[in-house]
Amino acid sequence: MNPPRDPHDPDPLSRLLQSWRTTPARIGDEAFAAGVWRRLGPRAEARAAFAWLPRLFASPLAACFLVIASALAGGSAALAYNHATKTERMAAAYARTIDPLQMAPAGTRAGH
């Protein structure tokens, strides 16, 4: 493989080739090309919209906040679950104190 040419090469042909610029002719349907760029457009915009996310994760403070917020959310969910199950449990226990069909055999419950 040939080494890259030095731009200050004294050879005139070499200098000409270094300076030569051209725009290739568009091949294919113009409408097709426009459609491709249209489809790429929203995805490119979406990537730009979420570009801040990796930067956010890179911040130690934001990372700590995320972990703490997740722990708080888990704890809150557990408290809500505990309350709901406690309510059901206590309601069933209360029903057993007033429903004779659920009460233990006579003589085993105080007051009856």
Place this chain on the structure above:
Amino acid sequence: MKNRRAIILILLAIASGLAAFFATRAFRVSNPSGDEMRWLADEFALTPEQVAVIRKLEADYAPVCAEHCRRINEIRARLATLENNSPDGEAARAQWAELVRECNAATMRHLESVAAAMSPGQGRRYLALVVPKLARHEHTHPFGLK
């Protein structure tokens, strides 16, 4: 590299959330038995006056409940000695069905009286919570049937 860090952070956040959830669930405080009135007052935000009214309703209902318990035990004991297809057995089963209807009706009247002593919204919530917990033995065999 950034993506891997983000994935690790997300997994760490999920793990901390799950750990907090299960740890909090494990520290559930159980209520001592016999504390139903205190639970009722807390759960349905009862005022002291409402608590006093409901205690009176409970005291009035207690003898009715005791009588039903006695009759249930009586029929159970009788059914335990009778054959399934005998005329006495059929009669006892009919008595049992009637007693179940009577118990359910009395219990529902009591629940409705208690609900009426609460504020309207709490009363509706009380009935929605407690009524499904009642035993409805109309279509099941009574205990002790041979």
